[in-house]
Structure formats: C-alpha cells, structure tokens
Amino acid sequence: MTTQDNQRVYLDDLGKRWQKSADQILEMAIKGTVALWIDFPNVFLQKIGKVTGVKKKKPPAPQLQAHAEVKPQTEVLTLIQGRCDRMLIGAEFPCLDADNKAIMVTNSVGEEWGETSMIGLKPNSLFARLDEVIQFERKHGIGPKTVDLQEQGQQAPPQPATTPANPKDHHCFALELHVAGNCWNALFSRTGTENPGIKKADILAWLREHHPELSKAAAERIALVVTPTKDSSR
Secondary structure (H helix, E strand, O other): OOOOHHHEEEHHHHHHHHOOOHHHHHHHHHOOOOOOEEEEEEEEEEEOOOOOOOOOOOOOOOEEEEEEEEEEOHHHHHHHOOOOOOOEEEOEEEEEOOOOOEEEEEEOOOHHHOOOOOEEEOHHHOEEEHHHHHHHHHHHOOOOOOOOHHHHOOOOOOOOOOOOOOHHHOOOOOHHHHHHHHHHHHHOOOOOOOOOOOOHHHHHHHHHHHOOOOOHHHHHHHHHHHOOOOOOOO
C-alpha cells in the first residue's frame, strides 16, 4: 500500500542509503543537489511578496495550515549543519513551497497573547521524496539498484532472498512495519501469557517518545496493528 510516509526517505535513512553523514546530505541540499523537505503541523504560512515600484504592496495575510510540507531555505539548513542532534528554535523559518515560491513559516501558538511565537525544527524530521531520491540515484549511478520494467520491456529475473544486516538498508524497507515490530517487541514480547494491561494509549505514547518523526496518521495505523485484538479499546 502506498502511503505518505513510505514515500519519504528521512535524513538518517538517506545518509545510510548513500553512505554519507547527515551533514554531508545537508551540504548537498545547501548546494541545491538534493531537495530536503519537512512537515510542520499547525503553522501559519505567509507568502513573501515582491516590491514593485516605489510603493510597497501589503503582504498577504498568513494562512493557517494543519500540515505544511515545505523546503527550508539555505539559511535554515546552514544553521542545522553540525547541530543535527539539536532542535532549531526560531520565531520564523524562511522556506519554499511546492512551486518554489518563497514563504515564511511561523507558529500559530501565542499570537492572541501578543507574544513572540516560537517554532521548532527537528533535523531528523527532514526528508527527501522517494521519487526524487530514485531519480537522483539513476542520474548519478548511486544507491540501491532500481529496475524500470517498462524501460526493460520484460520482467526482472527473480533474485535470491537475502536479509541485510540492517533492515533499513533494504531497498524495500517499510518504515511502519519496522516501527511496529520494534514497538511490539518493546511492549509485548516479554509479557508471556499474562495480560500486560497495555492499551492503545500506551502504544501511542511509546511511538511519540521513540519515533517523534511519525505523523499522527502513521502512529494510528501502527497502533492498530500492534494493539492485541482482544483489547476492547481498539
């Protein structure tokens, strides 16, 4: 099944896929070699208008978005370099939208109180789009080998099954399946036949703590799989 999450390759996974450090991937993004995106929840987006003539146009009003998928501009990526283990906090972040139009991202919290509204950016939440990653790999001959069956005009020959040492290195790596397995092992594998008393809310709390990069929808899907069927809270 195709979902939004399995169409993303997050910063750490992209580094492993290309055998590069997170800072090296950021350097590629700064130079424009690869596009890095991030999904901000509950933020205001304001288009940055251009100045025409002497009189300045009134900037368009900020628009509240439940989810905003944007590309941080070079100045933001430069601030993250060397600090990928820390959250970047700011009053606003200059970004680009899907049409490469300049926008400013600000937080929706605190506006009504007249306070400076801060927003956080987690470097490990940066991701590249899978289709763009594959296109880049084909162009430069790097990364996992991909086969376009339409170009070949025939079916690819079957390959012997192999299990990589790190599941994330597999070209068919499924993030939600991997996280669900880890979650089940952490919460249920050592409970034996006794009812551990673990509910769906406990699973969601574990996912928020160990995988904050997951979207709310992804966490709900994983919790549905991990929660025992006899649990009436499902």
